[in-house]
Amino acid sequence: PEVAARIAAGEVIERPASVVKELIENALDADATAIQVEIREGGFAWIRVADNGTGIPRDQLPLALARFATSKIRSVEDLTRVRTLGFRGEALPSIAAVARVEILTRTAEETEGTRLLAEEGRITMQPAASPVGTAVTVRDLFYNTPARRRFLKSPLREAERVRETVYRYALGYPEVAFRLLVDGREVLIAPPGTARERAALIWGREAAEELIPVFWEAADLRITGLISRPTLGRSSRAFQYFYVNGRPVRSGLLAVALERPYAGRLPPGRYPLAILHIELPPAFVDVNVHPQKAEVRFSQERSVYWGVSRAVETALSGFPS
Ligand code: ADP
Ligand code: MG
Secondary structure: OHHHHHHHHHHHOOOHHHHHHHHHHHHHHOOOOEEEEEEEHHHOOEEEEEEOOOOOOHHHHHHHOOOOOOOOOOOOHHHHOOOOOOOOOOHHHHHHHHOEEEEEEEOOOOOOEEEEEEEOOEEEEEEEOOOOEEEEEEEOOOOOOHHHHHHOOOHHHHHHHHHHHHHHHHHHOOOOEEEEEEOOEEEEEEOOOOHHHHHHHHHOHHHHHOEEEEEEEEOOEEEEEEEEOOOOOEOOHHHEEEEEOOEEEOOHHHHHHHHHHHOOOOOOOOEOOEEEEEEOOHHHEEOOOOOOOOOOEEOOHHHHHHHHHHHHHHHHOOOOO
């Protein structure tokens, strides 16, 4: 069972950035308004994600580390109603299977916090002072799966991926304060603000000022966000961020839908910038196709495609090339 747990964990926790992703999602699910991410040595030595969310009640803390024990899914129908980013109860147990985990947490109802340590399958808990919220510290990632550790060589490269992950959530959740420290150095300090202010922090003021708003609604579909003017583009798609019901996703379909209205306006080899939120009933999206939930499947692909294209077209129509 130990080995099985480690293999299963490998699908969710591939690298330091996957830990950061899962912990940020937990913080957002806990309604945090401020999230601090800190890594050392590319995250292999040390990752800490601290939030000011609801905290975990002491009596539920051991459950948080039991595989699937906290799954929010009890039936197939539940899967069509998922509103939270996490729902499988898989992330914390997976992280604990490949690292040493410490959770310091307190709810507003508790006068005293709790510190939980999970190491090599053993869990200990004791009372501890804590602000309201949760801080998860992950040490020695992949210490017990040396093959995985060897596969991921460069801490520099992994730190870069962590930064990209934090940016992805920071761009999608501008109302939440984000802070990122890499080896003690402050890489991002983002106070709560508008999407444009957030873009300015991450992409630079010049790019942010060139962005235009998108707002488009149909019966079951809402598309909002910021996109670049027809004349501005970048040489890669690295500046395209899509969120489906708040969940960051990679999607060729969405990229093509975004780019279609730019055709003939952007010079060849240039791609638009975008921070686009696609909201639709959860029943129309299958997020369960990918272990890391990074890809989604739409039950109405055509209407999503045309919705995004129309939304972009409408936003661009005020800006003749
Ligand atoms: P999932 O997010 O799929 O429910 P996780 O393994 O990521 O599963 O987390 C297990 C449970 O622990 C969550 O459902 C939640 O109840 C609790 N939890 C984890 N992280 C936090 C956090 N930062 N704040 C509050 N509760 C948390
Ligand atoms: Mg989770």
